[in-house]
Amino acid sequence: MKNIKPAILCLLLIAMIIGSIVSCEKRISPLLVKKKCIDCHKKEANEFKKAKVVHGPVDSNECESCHRPHGVIGGAYLKISEDKLCYSCHKESKRLLDKKHVHSQAKNGKCISCHNPHSSGNNDLLREKGNNLCFICHKKDSYTRNTQHAPLSDKGCLACHDAHSSDYERQLFDTKNNVCSKCHDSGEPGFIEGHAGYKVGDSNCVSCHTSHSSSNLKLLREFIHVPLDKKECSACHHPPESAQALKPRQEGAKLCYGCHTKDKVAFKKAHTHSPVQDGNCLSCHSPHATDNAYQARMPESRLCYSCHKETESLFKKPHVHKPIKEGRCTACHDPHASNNDYELKDSGKALCFRCHKKGEFERSNIHDPVMKEDCVICHDPHASNHKFELKKAEVELCYNCHQKEKMLFDRVNVHTPIRIGRCVVCHSPHSATSDKLLIQKKNRLCLNCHQQMLDEVRGGTVHESFARGRCLTCHDEHASDNDFQLIETGAENCYRCHVEMRTSAKSNKYNHAPFKEGECTMCHNPHGSKIKGQLNRPLGSLCLSCHTDLAVHMKKDKFKHAPAKKGVCLECHLPHYADIESLLAGKGASLCKGCHNLKDHAMADAHSAIPIASADCMGCHETHSSENEALMHKVMHPPFKDGNCKKCH
Structure with missing residues (x-):
């Protein structure tokens, strides 16, 4: 019993809490009902x-x-x-x-x-x-x-077609001829006379007539075979009174060559299209009338693919040769016969020049495949997965022949066009006026991409090689194991021209640290700069970017030596090498007298008339900055500090 009481109390407490929550819950107003579309879209509904x-x-x-x-x-x-x-x-x-x-x-x-x-x-x-x-x-x-079919112009399309579906071709309401016979009685004398006396009721009406409209009378299709146009049906068929009236007088090409005698001779060539060889002209041509040029049975591309089914799927690629895309197989192939393989209309590049401008392929330097008149070494004549119908990706294609170059270009740093496989950024794939098929002269070629580099230094000091476009003095145009495709590392690249620098450095005792380490570009921009000496930044800040301790002292000290303050470090120091420590341009007072007149009265008074011509100025003075106006060392000998030089001298 003791255990039941607490349990009952807990249940009552839970019931009270739930009751309070339910009683506090907001009731949904019966006025808040879901709106219908019409409540908002009244304007649209009224318009409809x-x-x-x-x-x-x-x-x-x-x-x-x-x-x-x-x-x-x-x-x-x-x-x-x-x-x-x-x-x-x-x-x-x-x-x-x-x-x-x-x-x-x-x-x-x-x-x-x-x-x-x-x-x-x-x-x-x-x-x-x-x-x-x-x-x-x-x-x-x-x-x-001009000539419209009466049902089309009078009653509209639905006179012959069902708008949705039909058991007959082209959604006609009956078979082709049955549709025609609803209006045209093929047994009527006028109908027979209109067909040169031939009973054509069972023939395919649309083999001669178009069902909608025509530029010709009697709705004859756009291209009419001459005998039909002249109503001379008996030129090909037996006479209308014959039991075999609708059959041709002769079978196959024999009938055609009765008129086309010149063509028979012209078709006797090394390579003949199989329908011509088999004497089956009607494989391609309509004997009566058609809407396609040359009386072709259907549009050219469809006609060719009706036999060459496998090629249609092969040509479904991202990049298709323009004649193929336009369905003009006969732009390249003769449909009847040719002395060239594949019934081509011309051999070699002469075929390509029928469309492509000749001049672009006949400049003074010609790519070997073009010279050999073999465009298909590089291009697929029909379709490809690659731009310009190339047989392979651009760089792979080039390496097919240039195997040696492929090996040479396998370096640490590769020129971007080579790295991304775009040889044609620099080289013409066909012909060029410049050596190595370059698209421009060497001194201008690099600027096609790197013009900004020249613009940035224009008006300043430009490295002579860069100014003259002789980039290959320093860089390999394809690839290198060095940064920026440099021919040599660091200063070795510079020494290729600046030979005297290396010689002079060896004959001097002290070398500037960057110069000694071959890091010329720590101070100099290799292409040029708007700062004298092709420096990367103004001289003072350039030096202090390495000499950071000196920079701290100069910032802290109140008084600064004029050359140091102006940042003209080369007033006292040499930039590359020297025989004197700290790369000084001279020793002792001989260095200082370049700016200070040692014979001046004020100079003599300041030094208590003691001769200083052979003195070491740095024995007393700081070279860059000091807390003392006279740039004295921080720690001074007491007599000297008190200005009592005579006590010792």
């Missing part, structure tokens, strides 16, 4: 309803039938994907997809390509009226030529 035909859900303000609410963030969000959404109501239309030939927009679920989902001024919510709807996707030109 002004149209002739309004979509049912819009008319009944049921936007939510199709759309999800979006809240603060705007957007037209559909409940489900477009195709499924439409068919959720238009179930009967979904059955149309089961037919053999379905309109591409319907097949891809793009109902709103043709129908406006809200409202329209046209029946069936169509976006445009009549044929103009079809012309949204289908180019108008081929449907509006």
Whole structure:
């Protein structure tokens, strides 16, 4: 019993806490209900309803039938994907997809390509009226030529085609000829007379006539075979009264060569296209009429691929030769016969020069493959994964021939164009007026990328080699084991020209530390500078950047030696080497007299008339700065400090 009482008390306490929370909870007001689309989009709804035909859900303000609410963030969000959404109501239309030939927009679920989902001024919510709807996707030109098919101009596209799907090709409502026979009676005397007395009712009407519009009379296709144009059908076919009227007089090329006698001779070449060799002209040409030049059965690219199926997939690459991209195989290949391999129209580079300007390949220095007239050493004539239809990535392609260079360029520091595989940044791949196929003369080439370096020092002191564009005096143009592709390390590179510096350094006892270590660029900019001596910074601050202890003292001391204050260190010191310690330009007073007149009365008075011509000034004076106006050493001999020189002298 003792254990039950605390448990009951705990349960009561928990119940009280829950009750207090529930009693404090805010009640949702019955007035706060979810808004409908129409509550915000009244303006849009009113505009939609002004149209002739309004979509049912819009008319009944049921936007939510199709759309999800979006809240603060705007957007037209559909409940489900477009195709499924439409068919959720238009179930009967979904059955149309089961037919053999379905309109591409319907097949891809793009109902709103043709129908406006809200409202329209046209029946069936169509976006445009009549044929103009079809012309949204289908180019108008081929449907509006001089001679138009009556159903197209009078009744529109739907006179022959179903808008959604059909069991017949091109969504026709029947087979091709049955569609035609709805209007044209092939047994009628006028019809037979119009076809030169031949009964062509069972023939393919569209093999001669276009179904939409033509530049020619009788809707004949754009390119008409001469006998047909002259209504001389019997030139190729048996007479109309013959039992074999529609059959050709002769089989294959024999019939064609009856007129094309010159072509028969012209086709006798080393390499003949197989249809020509087999005498099968109709593999490529239509015998009656066609919309393609040279009476080709279909557009050129499609025609070639109808046999050369494997090549079509091979050419689907990022970089395609322009004639291939444009479907002009005959820009390079003769479609009938040639004395060149692959029925090419020309051999070697002469073929390429039919399109590419000759001058760019015939400068004074010519790349070996171009010289050999063998462009396909580097380029794929059709398509490639690489720019300019190169057979390999640029640098790999170059190394195919330049194996020795590949080995030489395998260094620590590689010139950026080489590193990223862009040899053509410097070299022309075809021909050039400069040696080594350089795209410019050596003295200008580097500035194509490094012009900024010259601009930065223009008007200052420019290193002679850099000013003259002789960059290769110091740098290897391709690769080096040294920084910045230098030919030698450190001062060794400088000594290639500055020979006297090395000789003089050996004959002097003291060398400046950076000079001794071969670090010329610690002080000098190797290309140039707007500061005298090609220095990296003004002389005083340059010296103090290494001599930091001196910099601290000078900052602390009140009085400074004039040359040190002005930063003209070379008034007293030599920059590279000297025979005197601290690289001084002279010893004792002989150094100081360059600025100080030792014979001056004021100088004599300051030194109590004691001769100082042979004295060591640094015995008494600081060279750079001091707490004393006379730049005296901090610790002085008492008589000297008191100015009592005569006590000793």
